[in-house]
Amino acid sequence: MDKSRRKFLTAGMAATAAAGIPRPSLAQSEDTFVDIIRAPDFAAAYVEGSGRITLSAAGSRWQSGDVEVVTEEKEKALAISVASPRSPLERLHLRWWGRLPEGTRFLGDDWERSYGDLEWRGFAGDRVMPWYFLAATGDGTHGYGVKTGAGAFCFWRADEDGISLWMDVRNGGSGVHLGDRHLAAAEVVALRGSALDSPFLAGCALCRALCVQPRLPSRPVYGSNNWYYLYGKNMSAENVLRDAEQLAELSPVAENSPYMVIDEGWGKAHDAAGPWTEDNLRFPEVPELPERMKKLGVRAGIWVRPLISVDPRTKAWELARDNKSRSEDFPTVLDPSRPDVLDYVREGLGRVTAWGYGLVKHDYSTYDILGRWGFRMGGELTSAGWHFADHGKTTAEIITQFYRALREGVGNSILLGCNTVGHLGAGIFELQRTGDDTSGPDWNRTRKMGVNTLGFRLPQHRAFFVVDPDCAALSKSVPLDLSRQWLSLVARSGTALFISADPASVTAEEKALLKAALNTAARAQPQPQPLDWMDTMTPRRWQFANENVEFDWFGKEGAGISAV
Numbered sequence: 001m002d003k004s005r006r007k008f009l010t011a012g013m014a015a016t017a018a019a020g021i022p023r024p025s026l027a028q029s030e031d032t033f034v035d036i037i038r039a040p041d042f043a044a045a046y047v048e049g050s051g052r053i054t055l056s057a058a059g060s061r062w063q064s065g066d067v068e069v070v071t072e073e074k075e076k077a078l079a080i081s082v083a084s085p086r087s088p089l090e091r092l093h094l095r096w097w098g099r100l101p102e103g104t105r106f107l108g109d110d111w112e113r114s115y116g117d118l119e120w121r122g123f124a125g126d127r128v129m130p131w132y133f134l135a136a137t138g139d140g141t142h143g144y145g146v147k148t149g150a151g152a153f154c155f156w157r158a159d160e161d162g163i164s165l166w167m168d169v170r171n172g173g174s175g176v177h178l179g180d181r182h183l184a185a186a187e188v189v190a191l192r193g194s195a196l197d198s199p200f201l202a203g204c205a206l207c208r209a210l211c212v213q214p215r216l217p218s219r220p221v222y223g224s225n226n227w228y229y230l231y232g233k234n235m236s237a238e239n240v241l242r243d244a245e246q247l248a249e250l251s252p253v254a255e256n257s258p259y260m261v262i263d264e265g266w267g268k269a270h271d272a273a274g275p276w277t278e279d280n281l282r283f284p285e286v287p288e289l290p291e292r293m294k295k296l297g298v299r300a301g302i303w304v305r306p307l308i309s310v311d312p313r314t315k316a317w318e319l320a321r322d323n324k325s326r327s328e329d330f331p332t333v334l335d336p337s338r339p340d341v342l343d344y345v346r347e348g349l350g351r352v353t354a355w356g357y358g359l360v361k362h363d364y365s366t367y368d369i370l371g372r373w374g375f376r377m378g379g380e381l382t383s384a385g386w387h388f389a390d391h392g393k394t395t396a397e398i399i400t401q402f403y404r405a406l407r408e409g410v411g412n413s414i415l416l417g418c419n420t421v422g423h424l425g426a427g428i429f430e431l432q433r434t435g436d437d438t439s440g441p442d443w444n445r446t447r448k449m450g451v452n453t454l455g456f457r458l459p460q461h462r463a464f465f466v467v468d469p470d471c472a473a474l475s476k477s478v479p480l481d482l483s484r485q486w487l488s489l490v491a492r493s494g495t496a497l498f499i500s501a502d503p504a505s506v507t508a509e510e511k512a513l514l515k516a517a518l519n520t521a522a523r524a525q526p527q528p529q530p531l532d533w534m535d536t537m538t539p540r541r542w543q544f545a546n547e548n549v550e551f552d553w554f555g556k557e558g559a560g561i562s563a564v
Helices: 004-018 199-210 237-250 286-298 312-317 337-355 367-371 395-410 444-459 480-493 508-521
Strands: 042-047 051-054 056-058 061-064 067-074 078-081 089-097 106-108 132-137 141-148 155-160 162-168 183-191 222-225 258-263 299-304 359-362 414-417 431-433 464-468 497-500 541-544 547-550
Touching: 042 067, 067 089, 078 089, 089 258, 106 155, 132 155, 132 199, 141 155, 141 199, 183 299, 183 367, 222 237, 222 299, 237 258, 237 286, 237 508, 258 286, 258 359, 258 444, 286 299, 286 508, 299 337, 312 337, 337 359, 337 395, 359 395, 444 464, 444 480, 480 497, 480 508, 497 508
Parallel strands: 222 258, 222 497, 258 299, 299 359, 359 414, 414 431, 431 464
Antiparallel strands: 042 051, 042 089, 056 061, 061 067, 067 078, 078 183, 089 162, 106 132, 132 141, 141 183, 155 162, 541 547
């Protein structure tokens, strides 16, 4: 270490000591792995009305007033629990000192879907890295994270002198009232990397360690979705069946039949708002379509937005978040902490799956609950000052409880989460949409949202759930050479492939491409890895088994004007 840096660090540590904050030791080894499976070096709590409170350590316990945090080492993890019987608790901050070397690069995750924003970066001490992160150093890529199903929304921060874990334990935008119970906030995992393993393999190992029991489909899931050429307009039984016929023609239905997913546009009310009953359908054949698809050799899937309703009885179950941006005629946004709401969701999904829909894609719930898309959540998550009807659970606990109700409602049907928190849905959903929407007419959007999420969230595939990187659409607005590459990458990745192509305009050449891709997607594929993901946000060089392939995502003209 050079003298100027030592002088700077010594001065900084003196200032932290004067403020009563523990300081890291200068006399530490050159090991680049920071061991955090131990009691933290610093802990603070944030209490509604009182602000930040520094906690005092006594072994593995940290306490101030009635707030107590306990850390316990067990089975290569650090369990963190908290009690706060009287104080409405908002957040916890734990800090481990440890020197991270210059040149370290970091990759974090996102809260729900990613938005074309995942990338390896150098030091950015205020960067919010939800759920887990990788730290690539000279002697290996180390992984840090919290196990899936946590009782808090957790994010990490890392700087040259240590690692911080922030846990949001609020109830909505207010402090949680835990009463006499102890909250199991999180279980921390840390994996030491090896110079022999690539950063990608380190990411795969970390994700496997974070999810003990993923819920996975028995066979690859693939098929078609009508959103990216209909966009919810003019949907009818006739065009759904036309899609199903095309899908059956192009797929190996005898081996593993595909799913024809009916996206938004089948319900009479806004965004297919409940109740999902025969008198709230845009076309009456919705309940009979699964049987008609089955005769073609195709399985039926359907899109729902479970937390909005036009049912008059649900008005009393409205979520008490600021909904001023909603129009007066917008359906009621339901509060998922209410038992009546969970019963209503179970009942509705039970009805839909009884019609014969074997795959249910549920959407919008993170936005409906928190009022923000993932890219606007940051460290705040949601606006302050509101709370759920049940004040005694954290937002993470309430969302997980809601996801379990969805699972109970669909029974053995496949559950695909979209705009959902993957870290809370792992083990509950078979499939997870890991990125924002791709596009039919806008290739810039497909490249940004599709390639980025597939490259950077592929370590979650079959570790948390089956990854759905979103549709591969064919459109006259996009050069076929570009669409062909995205179709090929998704099919060969082993993730869920859903095509979106208007049967009325598909050419013979396009049919051949779709058929080849669907036949590949119907069979299990070895997991590829991006080779240049540390240098770009849209990986172009990929390794498939023993073959390396280079894609051209920008074409000769480069990126164009786009809404994203």
